[in-house]
Amino acid sequence: MTTLQRPQNDRIVALWLVFCAAVVFGMIMLGAVTRLTGSGLSMVEWKPLVGVVPPLSEQAWMETFQKYKQYPEYQKVNKGMSLHEFKQIFMFEYLHRVLGRLIGVIFFFPMLYFAVRGQIRRGLMPHLWLLFLLGGLQGLLGWYMVKSGLVNMPRVSQYRLTAHLGLAVAIYAYMVWLVFDLLFMSRQQRPARARPLAKWSLALVGLIYLMILSGGLVAGTRAGYAYATWPLMGDSFIPPGLYQMTPVWLSAFEDITTIQFNHRMFAYLLCVLIGGMVVAVMRSSESAMARSAALFMGVALVLQVTLGVSTLLLHMPVPIATAHQGGAVLLLTATLFLSHTLVRQ
Numbered sequence: 001m002t003t004l005q006r007p008q009n010d011r012i013v014a015l016w017l018v019f020c021a022a023v024v025f026g027m028i029m030l031g032a033v034t035r036l037t038g039s040g041l042s043m044v045e046w047k048p049l050v051g052v053v054p055p056l057s058e059q060a061w062m063e064t065f066q067k068y069k070q071y072p073e074y075q076k077v078n079k080g081m082s083l084h085e086f087k088q089i090f091m092f093e094y095l096h097r098v099l100g101r102l103i104g105v106i107f108f109f110p111m112l113y114f115a116v117r118g119q120i121r122r123g124l125m126p127h128l129w130l131l132f133l134l135g136g137l138q139g140l141l142g143w144y145m146v147k148s149g150l151v152n153m154p155r156v157s158q159y160r161l162t163a164h165l166g167l168a169v170a171i172y173a174y175m176v177w178l179v180f181d182l183l184f185m186s187r188q189q190r191p192a193r194a195r196p197l198a199k200w201s202l203a204l205v206g207l208i209y210l211m212i213l214s215g216g217l218v219a220g221t222r223a224g225y226a227y228a229t230w231p232l233m234g235d236s237f238i239p240p241g242l243y244q245m246t247p248v249w250l251s252a253f254e255d256i257t258t259i260q261f262n263h264r265m266f267a268y269l270l271c272v273l274i275g276g277m278v279v280a281v282m283r284s285s286e287s288a289m290a291r292s293a294a295l296f297m298g299v300a301l302v303l304q305v306t307l308g309v310s311t312l313l314l315h316m317p318v319p320i321a322t323a324h325q326g327g328a329v330l331l332l333t334a335t336l337f338l339s340h341t342l343v344r345q
Contacts (some may be wrong), residue, residue, distance in 0.1 A: 002070060006121065009119040009121070010182040010183070011113075011118075011120060011138050011182070011183070012114075012119060013114055013119060013121075013124070013182060014182040014183050016110050016114070016180045017175050017178055017182070018179055019106070019190075020106060020107050020175055020211070021172055021175040021176055021179065022105065023099070023102070023103050023106065024168065024171060024175065025172060026171065027096070027099050027100060027103060027168065028100065028168050028325065028326070028329055029168065029322055029325065029326050030092070030095060030096050030099060031096060031164075031168065032090045032219075032321065032322040032325040032326070033092060033318060033322050034096045035161070035304040036318045036321055036322065037079075037089060037092055038089060039088075039089035039090070039091075039092035039093045039145060039147060039148045039151065039317060040093055040096075040156060040300060041071070041093075041154060041156070042066050042068060042086065042090040042093045042151065043075045043090065043093045043094060043113075043146075044068055044070075044071050044091075045067070046143040046146070048173040052098055052101060054090075054091075054094055058098055059259070061083060061087065062083065062255050063205025064090070065083055065086050068086060068090075070147065070155040070197060071150050071154070072150070072151065072152060072153070073149065073150075073154035075154075076154050077154055077262075077263050081091075082104060082303075100138070100139055100142065101139075103135060103146070104132075104135055104136070104139075107131070107135065108132060108308075111128050111132070120234065121182075123305060124178070124182075127174075127178055131171060131173075131174060131175065133316075134167065134170070134171050134174070135258050136172060137167065138164070138167050138168060139169065141163060141164050141167055142164055143159070144160055145157065145160035145161055145163070145164045148160050152201055153175065156220065157220065157252070158216070158217050158221045158254075159220070159253070160218075160225075161216055161220040162216030162217055162220055163214050163216075163221075164216075165212065165213070165215075165216040166209075166212070166213050166216060169209065169212055169329060169332065170209075172210070172329065173205075173332060173333075173336060176333055177336060177340060178231070180336070180337065180340040180344070181300070184340065184341070189292065197277070197280060197284065197285065197342050198339070198343045199279060199340035200280075201277065201335065201339035201342050201343070202296075202339050202343065204238045204270075204274065204277060204335050204338055204339070205332070205335050205339050206271060206272060207269075207273065208328070208331055208332045208335055209326065209332065210266070211263075211266050211270060211328070212328050212332065214259075214262060214263045214266050215263060215325065215328060217253060217259050217262060217263075218259055218263050218329060219285065221254065221256050221259055222256070223256035223257075223260040223263070223310065223319070224260065224316050225240065225315065225316055226256045226257060226260055227257075227260055227312070228311050228312055228313060228315045229312070229313070230312050230313060233264070239257055239261060241254045241255070241257045241265070242255075242257060242258050242261060243255075243258055245258075257335075260294060263317065266339075267305065267308060269290060270301070270306065271301065274297060274298070274301050274339065275301070276299070276334075277294065277297070277338075278294045278295070278297060278298040281293075281294035281338070281342075282294060282295075284330065285342075287342075289341050289343060290338065290341045291340055293334065293337045293338035293341050294338055296334045296338075297334040297335050297337075297338050298332075299334075300327070300331040300334040301331060303327055303330070303331075304324070304327040304328060304330070307320060307323050307324040307327045308324055310324075311324045
């Protein structure tokens with residue numbers, strides 16, 4: 001590969017990864033819709049190879065519906081559901097699973113094509129193979145999550161749901177970072193005064209990721225429905241009943257009041273830290289790209305806070321709650337961009 005060909009090949013590979021990341025983002029959004037509409041347990045079988053074909057006849061639909069009726073969600077939650085209503089929830093979960101398989105196809109085959117043509121820069125292939133393996137693991141983890149809701153309690157484990165969401169976001173973030181490497185990597189030495197900001201920006205990436213996992217616990221326990229008020233939780237800022245489970249630490253994972261309270265406190269902390277980072281970058285960075293990235297992060301934060309408060313006050317409407325999950329990923333993207341600008345350039 002000549003020196004002139006490398007930037008062009010990097011751009012082509014980057015555009016492919018951008019497309020893959022966009023589809024993963026769509027997968028995360030569709031996962032939110034599937035969860036919020038109660039559709040996740042409508043498919044009671046896992047068929048990795050033949051599961052791409054939905055029921056095509058009325059008889060096939062009836063057979064699929066009869067299988068669903070044998071499980072606790074129908075018996076305890078959706079007793080008396082019509083076939084038409086079943087088709088609606090089934091299609092959300094079906095599309096979610098098919099999109100997962102599609103991601104594997106649009107990632108694996110172009111990766112092989114670019115590798116054979118020598119268009120992938122040295123050192124990138126191990127990262128791509130790791131992404132592919134993580135994608136396969138995500139499929140297994142998704143079924144492991146669904147299985148937790150096909151037992152006596154027709155609700156998936158909040159631990160497995162959070163792990164499933166967390167791995168999806170990690171795959172997305174990994175792809176985005178590789179895109180930034182391909183498009184914006186600089187060999188110039190950063191000034192010494194930029195290094196502390198780079199370290200803080202990486203810490204912010206980690207905190208936002210933990211915030212997303214906190215949102216997974218909120219979703220898995222339906223804690224978002226507990227207090228539809230803001231800034232107070234009910235009649236007080238600090239609600240009664242916090243951390244009352246035994247052992248105490250279990251409250252952070254299984255008590256809905258504590259889970260929602262922690263999610264709110266985490267959000268307030270991030271508002272302060274991200275706001276401080278925006279100010280610091282605008283005051284001390286000489287990089288126009290870093291300043292633009294900081295502004296992008298600030299706008300994403302305002303949007304995410306607005307969506308979060310709206311989700312609470314409007315009692316978890318599907319469109320806004322879905323947008324809130326997407327807003328979290330958008331905020332993570334903006335912070336990754338800032339972090340990459342400060343660390344790599």
